[in-house]
Amino acid sequence: MTQHGYYQGKDAYLARLRRIEGQVRGLQRLVDEDTYCIDILTQVSAVTKSLQGVAVGLVEDHLNHCVRDALADGGTEADAKVAEATAAIARLLRT
Amino acid sequence: MTQHGYYQGKDAYLARLRRIEGQVRGLQRLVDEDTYCIDILTQVSAVTKSLQGVAVGLVEDHLNHCVRDALADGGTEADAKVAEATAAIARLLRT
Amino acid sequence: MTQHGYYQGKDAYLARLRRIEGQVRGLQRLVDEDTYCIDILTQVSAVTKSLQGVAVGLVEDHLNHCVRDALADGGTEADAKVAEATAAIARLLRT
Amino acid sequence: MTQHGYYQGKDAYLARLRRIEGQVRGLQRLVDEDTYCIDILTQVSAVTKSLQGVAVGLVEDHLNHCVRDALADGGTEADAKVAEATAAIARLLRT
Numbered sequence: 001m002t003q004h005g006y007y008q009g010k011d012a013y014l015a016r017l018r019r020i021e022g023q024v025r026g027l028q029r030l031v032d033e034d035t036y037c038i039d040i041l042t043q044v045s046a047v048t049k050s051l052q053g054v055a056v057g058l059v060e061d062h063l064n065h066c067v068r069d070a071l072a073d074g075g076t077e078a079d080a081k082v083a084e085a086t087a088a089i090a091r092l093l094r095t
Numbered sequence: 096m097t098q099h100g101y102y103q104g105k106d107a108y109l110a111r112l113r114r115i116e117g118q119v120r121g122l123q124r125l126v127d128e129d130t131y132c133i134d135i136l137t138q139v140s141a142v143t144k145s146l147q148g149v150a151v152g153l154v155e156d157h158l159n160h161c162v163r164d165a166l167a168d169g170g171t172e173a174d175a176k177v178a179e180a181t182a183a184i185a186r187l188l189r190t
Numbered sequence: 191m192t193q194h195g196y197y198q199g200k201d202a203y204l205a206r207l208r209r210i211e212g213q214v215r216g217l218q219r220l221v222d223e224d225t226y227c228i229d230i231l232t233q234v235s236a237v238t239k240s241l242q243g244v245a246v247g248l249v250e251d252h253l254n255h256c257v258r259d260a261l262a263d264g265g266t267e268a269d270a271k272v273a274e275a276t277a278a279i280a281r282l283l284r285t
Numbered sequence: 286m287t288q289h290g291y292y293q294g295k296d297a298y299l300a301r302l303r304r305i306e307g308q309v310r311g312l313q314r315l316v317d318e319d320t321y322c323i324d325i326l327t328q329v330s331a332v333t334k335s336l337q338g339v340a341v342g343l344v345e346d347h348l349n350h351c352v353r354d355a356l357a358d359g360g361t362e363a364d365a366k367v368a369e370a371t372a373a374i375a376r377l378l379r380t
Contacts (some may be wrong), residue, residue, distance in 0.1 A: 002129065002131075003129060004132050006126065006132060006135075008127065009101065010126060010127075010129075012143075013126050014123055014126055014127065015119060017119060017122050017123045017126065018123065020119050021116055021119045021120060021123070024112060024115050024116045024119055025116060026188060026356075027112050027124075027149075028109055028112045028113065028116070031101065031105060031108050031112065032105075032109065033098075034097060034098060034099060034105075036099060036161075037099050037100055037101060037153050037156065037157040037161060038157070038180070038183050040101075040152065040153060041125060041132075041150060041153055041157075041183040041186070041187065042183065042186065043195070043335075044146055044150045044153070044187070045150075045183075045186040045187055045189075045190050048143055048146050048147070048150075048187075048190040049190050051142060051143050051146070052137055052143070052190060052375075052378055053138060054122075055140075055378070056134060056371060056374065056375045056378065057109060058132050058135060058136055058139070059136065059374055060367060060368070060371040061132065062132040062133070062354070063130060063348070063367045063370065063371065064364070064367050065133075066132060066160055067348070067352075067356075068356045068363065068367070069171070071352075071353045071356045071357065072356065072359075073307055074357075078353065080347070082348045082349045082353070083164055083345070084133055084137070084347060084350065085169055085348065086344055086345040088133050088136040088137065088343060089142075089344055089374055090138045090337075090341045090343065090380055091137065091287065092136065092139070092140055092143075093337055093340070093341065093377055093378060094113045094140075094284060095140050095143040095144050095161075095284075111197045111263065128345060138349070147280075147284075149282055150241065150283070151276060151279065153278045154276055154279055155272060155276040156205065158253070158257070158270070158272045158275065158276065159272045161270070162253070162257075162261075163261045163268065166257075166261045166262065167261065167262065167264075169262075173258065174254070177250060177253045177254050177258070180253065181246060181249055181250040182252065184246065184279055185242075185246045185247055186244070186281055187283055188242055188246065188283060189242075190379070192319060192321075193319060194320075194321060194322050196316065196318065196322060196325075197320055200316060200319075201319075203316050204316055204317065207312050207313045207316065208313065210309050211306055211309045211310060211313070212303060214305050214306045214309055215306060216305070217302050218299055218302045218303065221291065221295060221298050221299055221302065222295075222299065224287060224288060224289060224292065224295075225289075225344065225374055226287075226289060226351075227290055227291060227347040227351060228347070228370070228373050229342060229345050230291075230343055231343055231344065231347075231373040231376070231377065232373065233377065234336055234339060234340045234343070234377070235340075235373075235376040235377055235379075235380050237336060238333055238336050238337070238340075238377075238380040239380050241329055241333050241336070241338045242330060242333070242380060244312075244329060245326060245330075245333075248322050248325055248326055248329070249326065251322065252323070252326075254320040256321075256322060261304050262330060269339075273324070274323055277329075278323050278326040278327065279358060281326070281327065281330040281379055282326065282329070282330055282333075284330075285330050285333040285334050285337060
C-alpha cells in the first residue's frame, strides 16, 4: 500500500469529508422542508467552499510529497508529475 | 407551507442530492483506501460540478417562479427579489 | 437602437472596463519586467475578480430590465428570457 | 535580472495578454454599441477563460522551475515555495 502526500492528514480529511456528507444531507432536508430557494443556494455555496478547502489541502500535500519526490529524482518522471498536477488544478479552476 | 420555484422538481433534486451524498462517501472511501491524490482531486471536481448543476437548476426555478411572481407584482418587492437573486449568483461565482 | 438593462450604468461599465484594460496592460508589464510568477498570478486573480464584478452587475441589470419586461409580458417569451439568463449564469459559473 | 519559470514562454505570454487586452477593448465596444446584455456576458466568460489559461500556464511553469529548484535544494525554502504556490492556486480557485 503506497502512502501518498495526504497520508499524515488522512483522519482530518476523512473528518472533513464526513462533515461535507452531513452538509449535503442538510441540503436534502432543506429541499424536503420546502425551504426558500435562496437559503438552499447559500448552503450550496457553503458546501462548494468546503470541498474547495479539501481540494487545496490535497494539492498542497501532493506538491509537498509526490511532486517533491519526483522532482528530487528529476528527469521525465518529474515533468510528468508537474503536468499531471497542473491538469488537476486546471480541472478545479473550471468548476 | 409555501411552495417555491423548485417544488415541481423536488423529487429530482432530492435524487440528485442523494447521488452527491454518495459521491462524497465515495471520496471518503478513496481517502481511506490511500488512493492516489490526483484521482481524489478528479473526483472532487466531479462532485463540485454536480453541486453546480443543482445550483443552476435552483437559480432557473427561482427566476421562473419566485422572481417572476414578484416582478409581476412590481414595485420595491420586485427590486428586492432581483437584488437577492443576484447576490446568491455572486456567491456562487466566488466559489 | 434598443436600450438594454445596463444603459443607465453604461458610462460606469465603460470606466470599469477601461480600468480592466489597464490591469491587463499591467500584467504585460509584469511579464515584460520578469516579475516573480506568484506576483503575476496574484494580479491575474485581481483582474478576474474585476471581470466577475462587471458580470454580476450586468446580470442584475439584465434581470431588472430585460427579464423583468419579458416576465411582465408573460408567455413563452418570458420562459425563453429566463432560460437564456440561466444559461449565461451557468457559463459564468464554469469559468 | 532573475529569470523565472515563464521566461522561455515570455513572448507567448505577452502575445496572449495583448489578445486579452484586445478582448477587453472588444467588451467596451459591445457596451458602447448597446449590445444585448447576454452577448456581453458571453464575451466576459470568454475573457475570463483566456485569463484562466494564462494562469494555468504560469502555475505549470512556476512548478516546473521555481518550485522545482527550491525542492531540489530541499529544506524550509522548499516548504515555503510549495505553501506560496498553493496559496496562489487557492486565490485562483476563489475567483
